[in-house]
Amino acid sequence: MNVLVTGSSRGLGRSIIVEYAKNGYDVVINYNNSKEEALELKKYVESNYKIKALVIKCDISKESEIDSMIEEIYKEFGHLDVLINNASIALDQDFTLKTKEDFMKTIEVNLVGTYLLSKKIGLKMLERKTGNIINISSNNGLDTPYPESIDYDASKAGVISLTHNLANYFAPYIRVNTICPGWINTDMNKDLEKDFIDKETSKILLNRFAEPEEIANLAYFLGTDKASYINDSIIRIDGGVKR
Numbered sequence: 248m249n250v251l252v253t254g255s256s257r258g259l260g261r262s263i264i265v266e267y268a269k270n271g272y273d274v275v276i277n278y279n280n281s282k283e284e285a286l287e288l289k290k291y292v293e294s295n296y297k298i299k300a301l302v303i304k305c306d307i308s309k310e311s312e313i314d315s316m317i318e319e320i321y322k323e324f325g326h327l328d329v330l331i332n333n334a335s336i337a338l339d340q341d342f343t344l345k346t347k348e349d350f351m352k353t354i355e356v357n358l359v360g361t362y363l364l365s366k367k368i369g370l371k372m373l374e375r376k377t378g379n380i381i382n383i384s385s386n387n388g389l390d391t392p393y394p395e396s397i398d399y400d401a402s403k404a405g406v407i408s409l410t411h412n413l414a415n416y417f418a419p420y421i422r423v424n425t426i427c428p429g430w431i432n433t434d435m436n437k438d439l440e441k442d443f444i445d446k447e448t449s450k451i452l453l454n455r456f457a458e459p460e461e462i463a464n465l466a467y468f469l470g471t472d473k474a475s476y477i478n479d480s481i482i483r484i485d486g487g488v489k490r
């Protein structure tokens with residue numbers, strides 16, 4: 248069994264790779280800028296678990312790079328069992344200062360990248376009549392808007408919409424589900440002010456941000472047969488938000 252996790256050089260993607268590798272899956276580690284981290288992760292999982300790890304550079308906002316990555320994966324592994332669309336950017340910016348370029352960049356990575364990967368790999372999975380697609384959206388895509396991340400929130404709501412169309416098109420062979428995490432302790436939040444973190448933490452029933460491993464556990468579960476009847480689902484995992 249094998250899995251491709253986009254944006255797995257760091258953060259949540261890295262934790263998802265470790266979880267699948269721990270369970271015997273061969274893994275494809277995808278990076279855009281963080282080559283050293285990706286190579287370190289390959290070394291880590293191959294030396295700790297008896298699996299094979301491919302490392303592939305691909306900017307998922309570039310269709311030609313997606314095509315090359317898919318070609319390399321299918322040449323090396325012959326097929327893919329699980330695709331996890333995790334790579335994403337957040338260009339948080341004062342609402343009045345955000346430009347069309349910022350907005351389009353976010354949409355191209357988070358939404359169009361997810362669409363192209365799901366379409367291209369989903370069609371290959373369909374040839375084998377088996378496969379599994381898991382998208383990482385956000386609770387921002389559901390109901391926790393921040394004007395500073397209006398582009399990010401729209402991209403994540405778009406991923407939820409993609410999920411329904413993909414699940415319908417690929418039924419009954421490929422399960423397609425989406426995870427909507429709340430705050431996670433990763434680099435994505437490394438520049439947040441302490442006051443803001445405290446304010447956000449106070450809204451969470453569990454009173455803390457998630458560790459990436461806590462989200463990775465769900466991303467692993469959904470990829471296995473234990474989740475065989477979970478399809479076209481949008482699953483919130485945010486510690487509970489006070490209402």
Ligand SMILES: NC(=O)c1ccc[n+]([C@@H]2O[C@H](COP(=O)([O-])OP(=O)(O)OC[C@H]3O[C@@H](n4cnc5c(N)ncnc54)[C@H](OP(=O)(O)O)[C@@H]3O)[C@@H](O)[C@H]2O)c1
Pocket residue numbers: 253254255256257258259260277278279280281282305306307308332333334335336356383384385386427428429430431432433434435436
């Ligand atoms: N952190 C949170 O609080 C939070 C909350 C809700 C949802 N999420 C979602 O969880 C997922 C993981 O987030 P994270 O917190 O782990 O983010 P992160 O720490 O910022 O890591 C982002 C990852 O995405 C990769 N990436 C970015 N642009 C890419 C591109 N164009 N092509 C390929 N890879 C690209 C990065 O690779 P390089 O470094 O190699 O460029 C990196 O591995 C994302 O979908 C995010 O929206 C996060």
